[in-house]
Amino acid sequence: MSSTTTRxxxxxxxxxxxxxxxxxxxxxxxxxxxxxxxxxGTAMIFIAPIVGIMVAVQYFMSDRLILMSxxxxxxxxxxxxxxxxxxxxxxxxxxxPMPKIAVIDTAIPNAFATxxxxxxxxxxxxxxxxxxxxxxxxxxxxxxxxxxVANRDMRVLAIANFLVTLTSFLMTMLFWNMLFGGMGGRxxxxxxxxxxxxxxxxxxxxxxxxxxxxxxxxxxxxxxxTGAEISGDPGALADALEKISGTVATIPDKDLRKLQTANAxxxxxxxxxxxxxxxxxxxHPPLEERIKRLRELEQRMRYGLR
Amino acid sequence: MGFxxxxxxxxxxxxxxxxxxxxxxxxxxxxEITPSRRAGVIFRNSDKNVFLNSIESELKSxxxxxxxxxxxxxxxxxxxRGMRWVVLEDGNFNDLVSSVxxxxxxxxxxxxxxxxxxxVFELYFTGTVEDNTYRSGLRTYWIYRYDRKAFYPFVPTGxxxxxxxxxxxxxxxxxxxxxxxxxxxxLTEWMGLWGIPF
Numbered sequence: 124m125s126s127t128t129t130r131x132x133x134x135x136x137x138x139x140x141x142x143x144x145x146x147x148x149x150x151x152x153x154x155x156x157x158x159x160x161x162x163x164g165t166a167m168i169f170i171a172p173i174v175g176i177m178v179a180v181q182y183f184m185s186d187r188l189i190l191m192s193x194x195x196x197x198x199x200x201x202x203x204x205x206x207x208x209x210x211x212x213x214x215x216x217x218x219x220p221m222p223k224i225a226v227i228d229t230a231i232p233n234a235f236a237t238x239x240x241x242x243x244x245x246x247x248x249x250x251x252x253x254x255x256x257x258x259x260x261x262x263x264x265x266x267x268x269x270x271x272v273a274n275r276d277m278r279v280l281a282i283a284n285f286l287v288t289l290t291s292f293l294m295t296m297l298f299w300n301m302l303f304g305g306m307g308g309r310x311x312x313x314x315x316x317x318x319x320x321x322x323x324x325x326x327x328x329x330x331x332x333x334x335x336x337x338x339x340x341x342x343x344x345x346x347x348x349t350g351a352e353i354s355g356d357p358g359a360l361a362d363a364l365e366k367i368s369g370t371v372a373t374i375p376d377k378d379l380r381k382l383q384t385a386n387a388x389x390x391x392x393x394x395x396x397x398x399x400x401x402x403x404x405x406x407h408p409p410l411e412e413r414i415k416r417l418r419e420l421e422q423r424m425r426y427g428l429r
Numbered sequence: 430m431g432f433x434x435x436x437x438x439x440x441x442x443x444x445x446x447x448x449x450x451x452x453x454x455x456x457x458x459x460x461e462i463t464p465s466r467r468a469g470v471i472f473r474n475s476d477k478n479v480f481l482n483s484i485e486s487e488l489k490s491x492x493x494x495x496x497x498x499x500x501x502x503x504x505x506x507x508x509x510r511g512m513r514w515v516v517l518e519d520g521n522f523n524d525l526v527s528s529v530x531x532x533x534x535x536x537x538x539x540x541x542x543x544x545x546x547x548x549v550f551e552l553y554f555t556g557t558v559e560d561n562t563y564r565s566g567l568r569t570y571w572i573y574r575y576d577r578k579a580f581y582p583f584v585p586t587g588x589x590x591x592x593x594x595x596x597x598x599x600x601x602x603x604x605x606x607x608x609x610x611x612x613x614x615x616l617t618e619w620m621g622l623w624g625i626p627f
Contacts, residue, residue: 369616370616371596374619375621379620
């Protein structure tokens with residue numbers, strides 16, 4: 124995984140360490156799990172290709188999927204000259220090729236980026252965010268999104284999600300397997316053996332979920348940090364987040380009861396919910412914490428401390 | 430908050446929740462707000478929690494026994510979204526608030542802090558709303574989220590998820606903050622509760 128190799132950023136060392144540790148733990152977890160499945164004589168490894176294809180489709184087509192699912196329309200330099208110029212300036216600073224730009228016609232202020240690498244990147248903003256933010260703030264938001272692209276966050280999360288999705292498939296299959304006593308013969312496993320594999324799968328699934336959530340969180344802080352370094356103005360993103368979180372359109376459609384069950388029961392892998400993109404307002408991590416960190420960074424940069 | 434208090438200290442809940450009493454009194458004096466007699470505490474039931482399993486009798490002793498007991502009437506209801514409610518009824522708003530606090534506190538002290546979602550007060554609003562129409566007796570809910578330790582107004586316009594009057598909520602939120610209610614600052618956290626059973 125290459126992070127911000129194009130430029131000499133001052134990295135948040137603690138954050139980077141935690142991120143790599145989480146990724147290592149995730150890899151380790153699944154290596155041990157694979158070994159366990161192997162020794163338990165499970166022949167279900169054949170699910171891997173199916174899930175692999177699903178994730179690959181999402182991964183390689185994420186920009187088109189996003190355009191389809193959100194009603195975002197790609198815009199040319201003639202249609203949106205100011206936005207185009209802003210993105211161009213930022214892309215130059217990241218030393219990345221010009222990404223595709225899309226606009227979504229909705230009052231809800233939001234922005235996101237997608238694409239497996241800087242060559243295939245797409246950054247989208249809503250008309251709501253364009254109207255509400257100043258040029259400085261919008262530039263910080265787009266800088267944050269481009270940081271996700273530069274840090275290859277979509278790739279990291281696609282890999283992490285592949286493993287989690289695979290485990291959840293396995294979990295479902297084993298469940299039905301136990302209910303109906305093994306689909307189509309391949310068995311000779313005593314009930315207890317399957318039960319054991321099932322329980323371990325559940326444990327692995329939940330630990331995997333937690334690690335992916337942690338990874339998403341670190342990626343989000345990382346993009347905040349990179350974006351701030353690129354602009355030299357951490358306060359701009361903090362202002363933007365504060366401004367947007369205080370506007371009427373951000374009052375959510377969501378029921379409070381869903382929030383609780385989602386926390387307890389993470390059915391859908393966190394990053395898959397975002398349809399393979401990095402959304403400006405993911406609930407992980409909470410906005411306040413991000414704003415707090417940006418304000419601290421602002422202080423440190425102001426007084427020349429790094 | 431001291432080191433040993435922990436974030437789930439009931440004292441915190443009371444210092445924020447009780448701001449509703451002052452805000453309600455001021456708005457009632459202005460003729461803008463009339464409290465209904467009803468409020469509720471919503472929680473996720475758990476078979477493993479002994480207290481929650483016998484919540485009806487537990488709450489009877491908490492709310493009815495003792496000199497300071499508010500004797501607020503209550504009943505347990507399940508909503509159609511898998512959650513359980515303690516619905517309380519009391520003509521005295523201060524007693525109602527105090528009983529709501531007591532219920533949440535009792536659940537929290539009996540290993541149910543993570544099960545608590547919110548406390549909800551029902552109040553009627555009279556006045557001019559954002560689109561300049563005069564509304565008399567508009568039903569509003571003031572939701573207190575236990576995890577956020579803050580209130581926000583909720584004005585549903587229907588039973589389905591997402592149907593709410595955001596303009597009125599935002600305006601009401603500003604007013605309520607002005608009158609001392611501990612309002613949730615981040616509007617993205619103003620999650621609705623559709624199909625409140627009272």
